[in-house]
Amino acid sequence: MEINPDLLKKYGAGTCTAEERQLVQKWLDEENTGADYGLMPGTEPEMEKTKLITAIDGHLAKKKRRFLFRPAAIAALWLVLTVTCFYIYDITVKTAKESATPEYRTVRVPNGKKISIVLPDGSKAYLNSGTTLTYPETFDGAERSLTLDGDAFFEVVKQDGKPFVVQTQDTRTDVLGTRFNQNSFKENEKTSLTVEQGKVMFTASDNPDTLILVANRRAIHQGGRMQVTETDEADDSSWKDGRLSFNHSTIAEMVPVLERWYDVRITVADPKLSTYKMRGKYENPPLRRVLEDLAYATDIKFSIAGKHVTIYP
Numbered sequence: 001m002e003i004n005p006d007l008l009k010k011y012g013a014g015t016c017t018a019e020e021r022q023l024v025q026k027w028l029d030e031e032n033t034g035a036d037y038g039l040m041p042g043t044e045p046e047m048e049k050t051k052l053i054t055a056i057d058g059h060l061a062k063k064k065r066r067f068l069f070r071p072a073a074i075a076a077l078w079l080v081l082t083v084t085c086f087y088i089y090d091i092t093v094k095t096a097k098e099s100a101t102p103e104y105r106t107v108r109v110p111n112g113k114k115i116s117i118v119l120p121d122g123s124k125a126y127l128n129s130g131t132t133l134t135y136p137e138t139f140d141g142a143e144r145s146l147t148l149d150g151d152a153f154f155e156v157v158k159q160d161g162k163p164f165v166v167q168t169q170d171t172r173t174d175v176l177g178t179r180f181n182q183n184s185f186k187e188n189e190k191t192s193l194t195v196e197q198g199k200v201m202f203t204a205s206d207n208p209d210t211l212i213l214v215a216n217r218r219a220i221h222q223g224g225r226m227q228v229t230e231t232d233e234a235d236d237s238s239w240k241d242g243r244l245s246f247n248h249s250t251i252a253e254m255v256p257v258l259e260r261w262y263d264v265r266i267t268v269a270d271p272k273l274s275t276y277k278m279r280g281k282y283e284n285p286p287l288r289r290v291l292e293d294l295a296y297a298t299d300i301k302f303s304i305a306g307k308h309v310t311i312y313p
Helices: 005-013 018-029 045-062 071-099 233-241 251-262 271-275 287-298
Strands: 104-108 115-118 124-127 132-136 144-155 164-167 171-175 179-184 190-197 199-204 207-214 217-222 225-230 243-250 265-268 277-283 301-305 308-312
Touching: 005 018, 144 233, 171 179, 171 190, 179 233, 190 199, 190 207, 190 233, 199 217, 207 217, 207 225, 233 243, 243 251, 251 265, 251 271, 251 277, 251 287, 265 271, 277 287, 287 301, 287 308
Parallel strands: 144 164, 265 308
Antiparallel strands: 104 132, 115 124, 124 144, 132 144, 144 179, 164 171, 171 199, 179 190, 190 217, 199 207, 217 225, 243 277, 301 308
C-alpha cells in the first residue's frame, strides 16, 4: 500500500482502517516525508485542509509533539498546504470556466458611415450611422440575443426553437426568421419597428401589450404607448441602400438623421423652425442639396461652416 492523496484524505476524515492509519502514522515519522502527490480529489478544499491539518496535528500531539520541528513533520504540513492549494486553484479554474459568461462583441458605427456584418448564426445586420450593436461571439444559449442602440436592418436566419431577440432600452423583439428594420436611438426615447418579411413579436417593459407584426406593418413605442400602422417598409430601410427618405418629417426629426448621415453638427437658431415639415427622397445626396430642398420647402435659410450647419429664419 502506498501513500497517496486519497489515503491522506481518509486519514484526515478519520475513516482509515487500522492498517491504513498505521501506515500514515509511520509515514509521518519518516524523514523523507513530503513527496508531491498532485491534486487532492473532493469538493470542499477548505474543509479538507482543516481536517488534514487537525488530524496530523493531533497525531503529533499524541507523540508529545516530538516531531514538531523535525523535517518530516514540517514536510508533511507543507504537503497538505501545497496539495490543498493546488486543489483549490484547480476548482477555481474549473468553476470559472463553467460559470464564465459569453464573450461579447460591440460594433460602433461612426457618424457618416454605414456597415454590414454577418452574425455568428449567419444572419446579416446592416448598421446605420451612429449605431451600436452588442452581441455574443457565439449563440450558445436558448436564444440569439443582441442589444441595439441605433438603426439596424436584420436578415435573420431561421433556427427552429431558438428565437432571434433584439433588445433596446425599453423594448424586446422576438423573431424566428424574417427581415425587419428597427430604429431605437436612446436620445430619441422612441423605438420604431418595421417588418419587411415574416412575423415578429414586439413588447415593451412599460406596456402590457404584446404586438404581433407582419409584413408592411410598423410598430412605434414612445412614452409608454405602443401603436401599429401600415407602412411602405422600403422607406424605413432605404438607408442601407444609400437612399435618404423623409415623409412629412419635421426639422426636429430631420436634424439627428442628417447629423449622423453626414457627420455634422446642426444648430436650429429659432426653436419655432423645429416644427416645419418636409417630404423628399434622395439617393446618395450631398448635404447641400438636401438643405437647399429644405430651404425651398419651408422657407428657411442655412449656412455651412466646415462640419457645422446653422438653420435660421
